[in-house]
Amino acid sequence: MKIRLSFRLNGNPIELETDAERRVVDLLREDFGFTGTKEACGSGECGACTILVEGESRLACLMRVGQLEGRSVLTIEGLSDGKHLHPVQQAFVEAGAVQCGFCTPGLILGTIDLLRRNPRPDREEIREGLSGNLCRCTGFQKIVDAVEKVVSSPAEGSDPCPVG
Amino acid sequence: MTTFSPDLANFSVRFDAPGKVTGAEKYAADYYGPDLVWAGVKRAGAAHARLKGIDCREAEKLPGILGILSHKDIRGTNRQGIIRRDQPVLVDDKVRYPGDAIALVLAENREALGRALGLIRVHLEPLPGVFDLEAALAEDAPLIHEHHPEGNVLLKGHLLRGEVREAFQHCAVLVEFVFQTPYQEHAYLETEAGWARMEPDGSLTLVASTQTPFRDCFEVAEALGLDRETIRLKVPACGGAFGGKDGITVQSLLALAALYCPGRPVKMWWDREESFTVSCKRHPARLYYRLGADSEGRFQALEARLHYDTGPYDHLGGAVMTLGLEHAGGPYRLPNIDLKAWAVYTNNPLSGPFRGFGVPQVNAALEQTIDLLARKLNLSPLEIRKRNAVVAGDQNAIGVHLTASTHLQECLAVLETHPLWTGKEAWKASAGPFKRRGVGLACVMHGQGYGPVVPDVATAKIELTGPGCFRIYSGVVDMGQGNSHTYLQIAGEILNQPQSRLEIVRPDTRETLPGGSASASRTTYTFGRALIEAAQELKQKIREKGAELFGAWDLEEVILMPSVVSHVPTGWKIPLSRIAGELAPEDCLAIHSFQAPIALDRPSPDPALQLHGLPHLIFSYGVHLAAVEVDELTGLVEVKKYLAVSDCGRIINPRIFEQQIQGGIAQGLGYALTEEFRVEQEKVLTRDLAAYILPTALDLPDMESVPVASFEPSGPLGLKGGGEIAVDGPLPAVANALAEACGIRLSQNPFTPERVLRALREQGV
Numbered sequence: 046m047k048i049r050l051s052f053r054l055n056g057n058p059i060e061l062e063t064d065a066e067r068r069v070v071d072l073l074r075e076d077f078g079f080t081g082t083k084e085a086c087g088s089g090e091c092g093a094c095t096i097l098v099e100g101e102s103r104l105a106c107l108m109r110v111g112q113l114e115g116r117s118v119l120t121i122e123g124l125s126d127g128k129h130l131h132p133v134q135q136a137f138v139e140a141g142a143v144q145c146g147f148c149t150p151g152l153i154l155g156t157i158d159l160l161r162r163n164p165r166p167d168r169e170e171i172r173e174g175l176s177g178n179l180c181r182c183t184g185f186q187k188i189v190d191a192v193e194k195v196v197s198s199p200a201e202g203s204d205p206c207p208v209g
Numbered sequence: 210m211t212t213f214s215p216d217l218a219n220f221s222v223r224f225d226a227p228g229k230v231t232g233a234e235k236y237a238a239d240y241y242g243p244d245l246v247w248a249g250v251k252r253a254g255a256a257h258a259r260l261k262g263i264d265c266r267e268a269e270k271l272p273g274i275l276g277i278l279s280h281k282d283i284r285g286t287n288r289q290g291i292i293r294r295d296q297p298v299l300v301d302d303k304v305r306y307p308g309d310a311i312a313l314v315l316a317e318n319r320e321a322l323g324r325a326l327g328l329i330r331v332h333l334e335p336l337p338g339v340f341d342l343e344a345a346l347a348e349d350a351p352l353i354h355e356h357h358p359e360g361n362v363l364l365k366g367h368l369l370r371g372e373v374r375e376a377f378q379h380c381a382v383l384v385e386f387v388f389q390t391p392y393q394e395h396a397y398l399e400t401e402a403g404w405a406r407m408e409p410d411g412s413l414t415l416v417a418s419t420q421t422p423f424r425d426c427f428e429v430a431e432a433l434g435l436d437r438e439t440i441r442l443k444v445p446a447c448g449g450a451f452g453g454k455d456g457i458t459v460q461s462l463l464a465l466a467a468l469y470c471p472g473r474p475v476k477m478w479w480d481r482e483e484s485f486t487v488s489c490k491r492h493p494a495r496l497y498y499r500l501g502a503d504s505e506g507r508f509q510a511l512e513a514r515l516h517y518d519t520g521p522y523d524h525l526g527g528a529v530m531t532l533g534l535e536h537a538g539g540p541y542r543l544p545n546i547d548l549k550a551w552a553v554y555t556n557n558p559l560s561g562p563f564r565g566f567g568v569p570q571v572n573a574a575l576e577q578t579i580d581l582l583a584r585k586l587n588l589s590p591l592e593i594r595k596r597n598a599v600v601a602g603d604q605n606a607i608g609v610h611l612t613a614s615t616h617l618q619e620c621l622a623v624l625e626t627h628p629l630w631t632g633k634e635a636w637k638a639s640a641g642p643f644k645r646r647g648v649g650l651a652c653v654m655h656g657q658g659y660g661p662v663v664p665d666v667a668t669a670k671i672e673l674t675g676p677g678c679f680r681i682y683s684g685v686v687d688m689g690q691g692n693s694h695t696y697l698q699i700a701g702e703i704l705n706q707p708q709s710r711l712e713i714v715r716p717d718t719r720e721t722l723p724g725g726s727a728s729a730s731r732t733t734y735t736f737g738r739a740l741i742e743a744a745q746e747l748k749q750k751i752r753e754k755g756a757e758l759f760g761a762w763d764l765e766e767v768i769l770m771p772s773v774v775s776h777v778p779t780g781w782k783i784p785l786s787r788i789a790g791e792l793a794p795e796d797c798l799a800i801h802s803f804q805a806p807i808a809l810d811r812p813s814p815d816p817a818l819q820l821h822g823l824p825h826l827i828f829s830y831g832v833h834l835a836a837v838e839v840d841e842l843t844g845l846v847e848v849k850k851y852l853a854v855s856d857c858g859r860i861i862n863p864r865i866f867e868q869q870i871q872g873g874i875a876q877g878l879g880y881a882l883t884e885e886f887r888v889e890q891e892k893v894l895t896r897d898l899a900a901y902i903l904p905t906a907l908d909l910p911d912m913e914s915v916p917v918a919s920f921e922p923s924g925p926l927g928l929k930g931g932g933e934i935a936v937d938g939p940l941p942a943v944a945n946a947l948a949e950a951c952g953i954r955l956s957q958n959p960f961t962p963e964r965v966l967r968a969l970r971e972q973g974v
Contacts, residue, residue: 080238080239081232083236084238085398086897087481088481091898121230122232137230138223141221141864143230145398145446145449145689147398149229173906178905179898181395184871184909185875189906189911
């Protein structure tokens with residue numbers, strides 16, 4: 046069934062007609078080319094397709110496009126301003142938290158949601174907060190280091206929790 | 210694309226990280242295009258059956274279906290494989306495991322594709338299956354490949370050294386131990402994916418997530434009856450592989466699909482369930498060990514029988530078994546050995562390469578056997594290892610002379626003074642109520658490269674570009690481990706250039722030169738050596754041109770500096786961009802090949818074992834320590850602290866090395882504690898990441914990685930392989946820690962709460 050859909054995507058107003066049953070992950074990747082939203086499990090277990098909807102993390106493989114109506118969506122492509130990396134992105138780069146990188150967009154958006162809920166997590170809380178995002182390369186240690194880096198030296202002037 | 214270039218001259222930030230954190234990086238799964246065709250595969254779903262027919266009539270009627278192809282549409286051999294070509298692209302005779310491909314469907318969209326796959330009827334005549342690897346060896350066992358001369362034995366190997374029977378008779382102590390390991394699933398985040406298109410000029414472009422682009426072209430061409438030169442395979446960023454993409458996954462099927470709809474891009478992307486069902490896994494193994502020592506704890510004799518379940522097809526199973534056989538005696542002096550190994554065909558899931566390549570299995574058995582022996586002798590686990598660990602100049606267990614760098618004793622010495630070892634008694638004693646703690650050790654060693662017969666060669670190409678930057682053409686895949694960044698660093702060091710003036714061309718069979726597989730802990734070693742020679746040659750050409758332009762008579766006066774050549778006595782500088790313009794185009798390039806050295810020893814005269822990689826010359830070494838806490842009430846085993854001390858030669862990039870060690874440990878801890886891929890006859894019971902339990906951030910401790918100062922003279926800037934060794938240690942280290950904590954030694958991993966609790970109950974805890 047086709048529906049008309051209006052929402053904001055990375056700050057831009059979107060209107061389109063599409064099949065209501067489509068998954069958000071497919072819409073983002075196939076219609077908008079936002080392939081930074083990765084799919085690795087298709088069943089909500091790995092977190093690779095994490096996006097922010099109204100600033101809160103959601104799994105794009107479990108959402109239907111109709112759920113986006115009137116809402117604001119942020120994908121990894123919309124996180125930085127095009128000139129500077131977001132502090133969480135920068136921390137992932139600097140801490141060596143990136144290996145194959147397939148889980149990275151989801152982990153970065155998951156981190157932003159974690160920091161929204163708990164701006165000063167300790168190491169254990171970071172581990173707990175990111176336990177819904179699987180990574181097969183890093184052993185998580187450098188990812189936790191990266192988040193700790195953001196917490197210990199927040200960048201000035203940047204919005205730590207953009208809505209999109 | 211916006212480029213973010215944190216230009217750190219010390220190369221601590223990986224060049225590919227900015228693209229990966231912004232989502233700009235493209236993986237094989239990210240290729241689409243106008244007029245896209247989706248391709249998918251009908252799988253057999255049965256373990257062993259004769260194919261009698263395929264009925265596609267209902268499926269073909271669906272709107273959006275462009276075609277359904279079977280083995281009859283294949284012009285080539287329809288067989289793929291690396292050493293033995295025994296796996297059909299599309300089944301033409303019989304089904305040998307549930308993941309076998311029967312029919313290839315091309316559709317305008319994924320919805321039609323899914324519906325068509327459900328409507329295809331496959332007529333199968335069931336055959337008795339073989340699901341136990343030892344039952345597969347019985348004389349009357351059903352044959353998986355009727356024409357294989359050794360029946361269900363894909364490959365067997367025997368290594369004999371010394372007088373084993375006599376040596377056992379003189380041993381003061383003797384222990385026997387049997388251990389069984391299950392499948393381990395690679396579970397790379399990016400499932401198998403690719404994209405293909407028949408171009409107007411008749412060439413075929415393939416984009417695939419693979420570790421072996423050049424070899425894949427040969428296999429695809431032969432299987433489909435194409436000219437290899439017409440196939441161009443490009444490898445974009447790879448979302449993890451760990452050995453699971455060492456060999457064909459989607460490539461032949463995609464190429465076949467593209468042939469059917471020329472000009473249109475075709476995409477194939479397996480979902481997680483398909484990936485779990487079809488892809489290769491770490492070989493399950495049954496390992497029988499018998500180890501004897503004198504009263505001082507010096508090993509005298511080892512007997513081992515190793516059974517590897519290779520599943521339905523070769524898929525490097527013989528090579529995996531051979532590496533296991535080679536490493537079965539570990540990094541120890543062992544004058545008498547009798548080691549036998551079998552790789553056995555079954556109708557179970559496909560086994561194949563997985564980081565460690567047969568070694569994690571044997572190391573689990575050996576290192577536990579050593580602890581059992583130490584206990585009998587009342588020696589500490591560290592002391593018994595110190596007394597037997599090899600040093601340079603020794604022969605290792607299978608008789609290979611260790612002429613390359615060998616620093617295991619130094620690793621043990623570092624561990625001996627480390628707080629996790631010196632403070633272990635206090636840590637154990639501070640366990641809370643209903644908790645028990647133990648600290649376990651395991652030594653590790655890992656050979657690098659292909660062994661004596663298959664040439665371990667890589668060819669590097671480097672170019673001075675018009676703007677005066679340097680472009681490295683790498684034919685070796687970076688699966689995420691960071692080898693390409695290390696190439697930039699190596700070239701940067703030789704050419705004295707910052708990261709911003711260096712770029713890399715990823716594997717592309719038209720642009721880059723063959724570099725071998727991204728496997729066997731050999732990427733940075735082999736390609737790195739080729740690159741050093743190529744970079745030095747290019748540097749020489751640039752300096753010569755500089756000398757000519759400066760009018761300098763002594764080449765030593767001309768040096769490369771970031772973006773310029775400089776004449777030292779006068780301080781004159783010429784931009785590299787001008788040098789690039791002055792040089793003839795062929796002089797802006799340097800190409801060099803490197804072939805890794807091989808061992809002179811031949812522990813076995815068996816040419817099959819040599820072909821499959823026996824023996825290696827260069828090994829990395831290490832010792833791992835796991836500190837675990839066991840909950841008596843739940844059986845949960847938690848690894849609280851972890852230490853890996855490694856001899857991997859000189860560490861060129863400490864951060865990338867740490868990433869590799871930590872990632873390897875994490876995979877090893879998953880193998881030890883949670884990961885179990887289950888099958889029951891022809892049913893795959895583990896179908897998703899809810900059933901297959903990977904460690905999360907919460908399940909892993911912080912891990913300490915300490916490299917010892919070592920230097921491998923044959924290696925690029927002194928390094929040895931570090932890709933695999935870390936996965937060899939965690940299982941035995943945890944097993945030994947669990948045994949120390951509560952005296953239980955399980956016969957199989959993973960050490961799940963259920964298994965541990967049952968063992969504790971049997972002990973009366």
